Amino acid sequence: MKKRLLPLAAGLLLAGSAFAQLQDEKNVTITMDLQPILQLNMNTSDQISFVFDDIADYYGGITKYGATILTVSSSVNWDLYAVGTSTNGASWDNQMQYYTGADPNAVSVLPLSALELHQSFANANSTGFTGSFADYSTAFAPANAVVIGQNSIYASNTPYTPPTAAEKYIQGEAGTGAGQQAPGGSYLTVGSAGPNIYYYAMDYRILPGLPAVFPAAGTNAGVSTALVSPAFARPGVYTMDVKYVLLEDQ
Amino acid sequence: MRFTHFQTLRAASLLPGAIWILIFLSAPVSSEAQCGPPVTANCQAIPASGLTLSTPGNVNFVFDNFDKIKSGITMGGTTILRLNVLANNAACKWALRVYIDNNPGAGTPATDWEKLSTYGSPIGTVPKLNLLQFRVYNGCGTPISNGVYETFAAANGSFIDIINGMALTPAGSCATNVNGAGSYLTNYNEYTFTIDYRLVPGLAMTPGYYQVGLRFCLVEQP
Numbered sequence: 065m066k067k068r069l070l071p072l073a074a075g076l077l078l079a080g081s082a083f084a085q086l087q088d089e090k091n092v093t094i095t096m097d098l099q100p101i102l103q104l105n106m107n108t109s110d111q112i113s114f115v116f117d118d119i120a121d122y123y124g125g126i127t128k129y130g131a132t133i134l135t136v137s138s139s140v141n142w143d144l145y146a147v148g149t150s151t152n153g154a155s156w157d158n159q160m161q162y163y164t165g166a167d168p169n170a171v172s173v174l175p176l177s178a179l180e181l182h183q184s185f186a187n188a189n190s191t192g193f194t195g196s197f198a199d200y201s202t203a204f205a206p207a208n209a210v211v212i213g214q215n216s217i218y219a220s221n222t223p224y225t226p227p228t229a230a231e232k233y234i235q236g237e238a239g240t241g242a243g244q245q246a247p248g249g250s251y252l253t254v255g256s257a258g259p260n261i262y263y264y265a266m267d268y269r270i271l272p273g274l275p276a277v278f279p280a281a282g283t284n285a286g287v288s289t290a291l292v293s294p295a296f297a298r299p300g301v302y303t304m305d306v307k308y309v310l311l312e313d314q
Numbered sequence: 315m316r317f318t319h320f321q322t323l324r325a326a327s328l329l330p331g332a333i334w335i336l337i338f339l340s341a342p343v344s345s346e347a348q349c350g351p352p353v354t355a356n357c358q359a360i361p362a363s364g365l366t367l368s369t370p371g372n373v374n375f376v377f378d379n380f381d382k383i384k385s386g387i388t389m390g391g392t393t394i395l396r397l398n399v400l401a402n403n404a405a406c407k408w409a410l411r412v413y414i415d416n417n418p419g420a421g422t423p424a425t426d427w428e429k430l431s432t433y434g435s436p437i438g439t440v441p442k443l444n445l446l447q448f449r450v451y452n453g454c455g456t457p458i459s460n461g462v463y464e465t466f467a468a469a470n471g472s473f474i475d476i477i478n479g480m481a482l483t484p485a486g487s488c489a490t491n492v493n494g495a496g497s498y499l500t501n502y503n504e505y506t507f508t509i510d511y512r513l514v515p516g517l518a519m520t521p522g523y524y525q526v527g528l529r530f531c532l533v534e535q536p
Contacts, residue, residue: 085350085351085352085353085354085355085357085359085534086352086355086357086358086359086360086363086399086406086408086532086533086534087349087350087351087352087359087360087531087532087533087534088349088360088363088364088365088531088532088533089349089365089529089530089531089532090365090366090367090371090395090529090530091371091527091528091529091530092367092371092372092373092393092527092528092530093371093372093373093525093526093527093528094372094373094374094375094446094511094525094526094527094528095372095373095374095375095430095523095524095525096375096377096427096441096513096515096523096524096525097374097375097376097377097378097523098377098383098433098441098515098519098520098521098522098523098524099376099377099378099433099521100433100434100521101377101378101379101380101383101521103379103380137380137384138517139380139383139438139517139519139521140434140438140521248438248517248518249517250380250384250517252384253384253517312434314434
């Protein structure tokens with residue numbers, strides 16, 4: 065019996081000596097909550113007015129250069145698009161008419177595509193694009209040689225549904241495949257070399273023409289949406305909403 | 315035949331003792347595997363001596379805007395450690411070391427932070443363990459790298475020595491690497507350690523919720 069207890073006692077003694085030495089530990093847990101960041105800043109005015117009060121404005125249109133400056137900072141892959149919208153998502157909202165004559169050719173249903181955009185840097189990530197114009201980077205065509213739909217804004221009554229591959233994106237493309245999104249980054253950290261895909265100066269143009277049919281208005285397939293003569297735009301006040309939507313490519 | 319039976323009994327009687335030794339020796343080792351065990355007993359053990367964490371055991375970095383992600387977040391004085399080491403004899407000497415732990419048992423790659431959840435589409439880089447910057451200091455500047463930001467090697471179990479056990483530097487000298495018997499109660503500037511953390515993830519990281527553990531180990535040194 066003594067022989068059986070001896071190893072047990074030795075074990076207890078050894079264990080006791082292990083605990084009698086200085087050894088202590090404290091733990092700290094560090095957590096990192098890395099939230100997706102998508103920041104689109106617009107430091108310019110959110111109201112842009114086009115006043116057509118001269119015959120030259122009708123013929124030559126009015127262009128607002130650099131009226132909107134957009135800057136992007138993102139920690140994820142992203143797409144950026146512009147969408148024109150209104151009550152019905154197809155035509156300008158007619159707020160006021162300057163005369164109420166019965167002329168059947170004076171119409172107040174003006175296509176949203178009459179608004180043209182021009183972006184300062186081209187879309188570098190439009191792989192898989194199927195329309196006629198990938199972005200708004202082409203300069204406005206002269207008033208006497210318009211290219212139908214080339215700079216017409218994408219219009220929709222569901223502005224937060226991303227455009228299809230047939231529509232224009234400022235940056236990125238429909239889908240999540242290679243070359244269909246811009247990488248994370250910021251206008252603050254991109255150097256001056258090469259195009260800055262995180263910074264956009266946006267120009268606007270409305271070209272009514274005379275009669276006022278908006279000859280440059282069209283779909284992104286190049287199909288005209290201009291008023292059909294003898295119809296023309298009824299004088300009045302019209303408004304529409306332009307949304308710039310920055311979204312994660314997912 | 316009788317001799318054989320005796321040998322069998324003897325072997326059986328040895329077994330409980332061996333098990334007891336293994337249990338008692340392995341219990342502290344398994345729970346604090348990276349800390350010890352020490353091989354001498356010149357210092358008094360817990361609870362006479364010990365390491366006190368006087369700040370919360372959870373440090374949470376929330377990166378919810380671009381400025382924080384790009385420029386980082388510094389959490390100053392987030393962890394404060396206080397030591398109390400009583401001697402059994404004049405040779406009492408200790409070391410303080412911190413290990414990084416990414417819970418490899420959960421399948422975490424050895425170089426990465428443990429990923430608890432991912433936000434959105436998982437594109438980008440999972441943070442590496444060397445992302446965490448760590449700075450320790452006290453009033454006397456006793457840490458080996460006092461007041462200097464350091465990073466862990468990107469490997470689970472890598473460590474940083476705050477105080478090492480090379481040579482005995484007694485309390486009261488207010489010098490680098492004080493590691494003799496003493497207490498924060500009597501030598502506050504030598505036995506209190508304040509720790510800052512800093513994370514600068516940048517824009518290339520995959521958004522998500524990540525975690526690492528730090529194990530601060532106070533172990534007697536021979």
